[in-house]
Structures are given as structure tokens and as C-alpha cells.
Amino acid sequence: MRITLRQLQIFRAVCESRSYSRAAEEMALTQPAVSLQIRQLEELIDQPLFEYVGKKLYLTEAAEALMRASADLFGRLESLDMQLSDLRGSLKGQLRLAVESSAKYFVPHLFAAFRRQHPEVSLQLTVVNRAQVIKRLGDNRDDLVIMSLVPQDMALEFLPFLNNPIVAVAPPEHPLCHLARLSLGDLTDYPLLVREPGSGTRKACEEYFQQKRAHFAQTVEVTSLDAQKESVLAGLGLALLPRHGVNLELATGLLRELPVEELPLYRSWCLVHAKGKRLSPVAQAFQTFIREERAQISALAGRFAGKIPEKTAAN
Template sequence: MRKSLMRMTLRQLQVFRAVCESRSYSRAAEEMALTQPAVSLQIRQLEELVDQPLFEYIGKKLYLTDAAEVLLKASADIFGRLESLDMQLSDLQGSLQGQLNLAVESSAKYFVPHLFAAFKRQHPEVNLHLVVVNRAQVIKRLSDNRDDLVIMSLVPQDMALEFLPFLNNPIVAVAPPEHPLCHAARLTLKDLEPYPLLIREPGSGTRKACEEYLQQKRAHFAQTLEVASLDAQRECVSAGLGLALLPRHAVNLELAGGLLRELPVEELPLYRSWCVVHARGKRLSPVAQAFLAFIRSERAQISALAARFGGTANAPR
């Protein structure tokens, strides 16, 4: 090992990570409660130790060099090991402490906080750092080892992943209560085709699942309107801009309050399983291990939570 690397400090790595995340020396300085010259000095010293530049400006934008990308991954491992050590020491004292870094697909954001709250009742000293992204971003975060665990559906088959299905995610057709289809006692997907369909942005897991299912069922919608978030999609349906295929968990309150109606479509719900996922061979922190164990052992409690959201109470087998 280069002797210069042994002189690297954790403080330098903290400042470096802050610059990487904010892509700005000034914002990193504000976050770290330092002056901008102090941040610049820490980065210069770090560049001397690795003997390569870490950042470069193109126009007014700050970019990471290849050396910075490598150092960022190494720093994530270092701080991850320290956090794991802290958790293990807490465990030896008889209590589980630490933070669960969890990334979830956007359509799971309504259910997951309640799932974590149930876990936290067993481990009150554990905290949550939750990131909500679409499926494409979840896959990128898995590839970059950014999180302890992720929760997603449609787990990619071309990656070395471990996953545990734990809850069915029913996707249903919804419409505003004044829509003419709401008067029907029975519908098929073909009956929905004359109306505009609101769809999510490319990269959305719900969009991918629905597109594959509609293709399988030979249902074709000539009129589609792309909406960049599930919340906006739901509001557009409420405004009468079209129909949508949405996770029932995400529209439970609107269905219960009569703001939206679930259409009685024969081919629906479309069921996909929520899975908790991590890279194969990943060293899980004690908190991540405990969360996985909770999901494995508390199926009845998870099913009861799902029932509150209007979803199926049956966990995948």
C-alpha cells in the first residue's frame, strides 16, 4: 500500500464526500460548517495523497474524475464498516442502534414508512434514511452499492442479487367518480382503450409492469399522457385527464374517500411482489440483518399493515 494513503484522515474523506454529493465547494462548506478555503485545502491535501486530481470544472459544473469515483466507492466502504462497528458494539451492550439506509421505488413510499415504524417499535434506537426513486434509479443505486437494502418489484435478472418477496402489490385501474365507466358492473381492458391513459415516466417500475401486461393482454391505448410522478398521476386522474393503472396502496385514501373509483376490470388487479433486495455477497450491517429478519418473521404483522392500505393480505410464497 502507498504510504501516503495511510496519512489520509476520516475528516478529509467526510469533506470529499460532501463535495461529491453537493457538486459544490461552497455547499459542502455550508453543510460541514467550514469555510470554503478550508474545504479547498482539505481537497488539495487529499489530491496530494492520492497523487491525482479529484475534481474538474467544465463550464460552471463540477465533475468527478476517475480517481474521485474510485475514492468515493472506497470511502463508502470505510464509513460503512465504521457504522457496522458502531452497530456491533451497541449490540454487545444489549441494544440495536444505528441507521438503516433504504432506497425504495416511488410506488412503495406509502407503505414502507409504516413497515419501518413496526420494525422501530421492536428496535427503538434504529433510525431510517429513506431515498425514494424510480426503478431505473434503484438499479443504478444497487450497482453503486449506495444503500443497505432496496425495496422494489420486477427484480432484474441480469444482476447478481439476493431478494426476498414479502408482499403482493396490487395494481388497479382508477378513474374519477364521474367517469362513465364507473357505472359499469363489469369491464375488460378493451373497454378502457377509448379513453386516455396516464402513464409514468420511462424508468418507472409500475410503467414497465403495466406495459408488459397490456402487451400480453393485447390491450392498446392510442391516447397516453406521460406524468413524471405517481402523485401527479393520481391528481391528473382526479382532475379528469384520463384513467390510470396505479398501486392500490398508493390510492387507498382517495378510494376510501370517494375521490377516485376502482374500475371492476376482469383482468385486474395485476399483482407484482414487493421484494427487499441487496447485492449477492454484500456484507449487511447488523441493522440491515435485523430488518431482513423482521420481514421474514413478521408476515402476519406485514399482512395486517397491507390490509389497512386496501391491498391483499396474502404475502408471496
């Protein structure tokens, strides 16, 4: 077949943007030039690649197959480039990493520690909820993902590497903050702020509540961790949040961690990829870093314990 890499690049741009005009802008081409390349590609494979339903562009079955093949091809070329740079003595390339939203506060620090060993590696970080992480795993969108509650019904390799403590938080003026000891049941008289369906934190908490027979009569759904924090600050309710995500608020006294006997709820952050996936040299190096630098990772996690560092406190 006489398909060129340039045609595949343009095709992938159309697939990702679902628009000829946006693909043209991204590729620094005119829209007629993009249309011509797609038309020539369709002639080469003797199949239509796109169809319009209303005003939306959809991929045909042939396009889905070509997208998978092109992803494999460009992945191999990128891996080759990384291997050649490795042979020259320095690891170069990009790590495509997807993480659950509650890990977004910790992961940049984790990658920064990794990049001190490999300064020429860049990061493409995608932050999504658990349901979206699972879909991206199925679509092979990323080199690696970081998540908790790894699904058991998928063929996955995973490496647990850090505890993810989930704690109950309240504004400092909340009446429960004045009590020295609480049970999970003491919280149920108050509104609970919960994440959207598909959130890993929500799933972990719901399973735990069921196990402990704790029923919250009033819940308020909030679709991001940052919005949850602001809602707690505003006095709209209590929340169970990953401690890594509220360390600054806890350290500065904006929020208080409630002394609930049954908490923290511990889940592990895991580095995950599909079984049999061919990891790029950069992804392999990051996996090795996670496996071998446990002491350094634990020290990093200590910065997210909800306490003001000594230097900051002294200032």
C-alpha cells in the same frame, strides 16, 4: 498513507454536493479550509480528484476509486458501531433504504412496525423510480432497496414479501363506473395516464398490455404517482395505479376502482441487495423482520385495501 478520516469526510461532502462552498457549509468550515484539505489529499494520493468543465465540478477516475474505498471504510465503521451497541443490548444506527415511488405510502408504516422492536434505529428513506433504484443498486448507495420487477441481469439477492396489486381507477362520475363488469379492452377507448419511462408500474403495465393485446391509442405521461391521482381526479383520463397508493382516495370515494376482469395485476414487493453485500446489523435486523413477521406485514397491508377502517367509518 497519512489520509485522515476528517479529510475523507470533507472529500465525500464535496463529491455529494459537487461544490466546495456547499461542502464547506455542510461541514461548518470555510471554503479555503475545504480547498486546503482537498489539495493535501491530492498530494497524498498524487492524483487530481476534481476537474471543472465549464462551471460544473466532475470527479476524476481517482476520485471515483477513493469514493468507493471511503464508502466501504465508513460503512465498516458504522457497522462496528452498530455491533458494539448490539453487544450492549440495544440496536442503534441508521437504515438507508431506497424504495420505488409507489411503495412510499406503505414503507413508512412498515418501518414504524420495525422500530417498535428497535426504537433506537433511524431511517434515511430515498424515494425514486425503478430505473433510479437499479442505478443506486449498481452504485451500492443504500443498505437495502424495496422494488418490484427485480432485474434478472444483475447479481442480486431478493426476498418477495408482499403483493403489490395494480388496479384501474377513474373519477366517480366516469361512465365506466356505472358498469358491473369490464374487460381491459373496454378501457382502451379512453385516455390513459402513464408514468415516465423508468417507472416500475409503467413497465409492469406495458408488459401486461402486450400480453393481453390491449392497445391504448391515447396516453398522457405524468411524472409522479401523486400527479397521476390528481389528473384522474381532474377527469384527464384513467390510470392503472398501485392500490397501496390510492387507498385513501378509494376509501373516501374520490376515486373508484373499476371492476376489470383481468385486474388487479399482481406484482410482489421485494427486499433487495447486491449478492455478497456485507449487511450492517441494522440492515440484517430489518431483513429478519421482513422474513419473520409476515403476519404483521399482511395486517399492515390490510390498511391499504381501499376501505375506511371501522373506527374511522364509525366517526
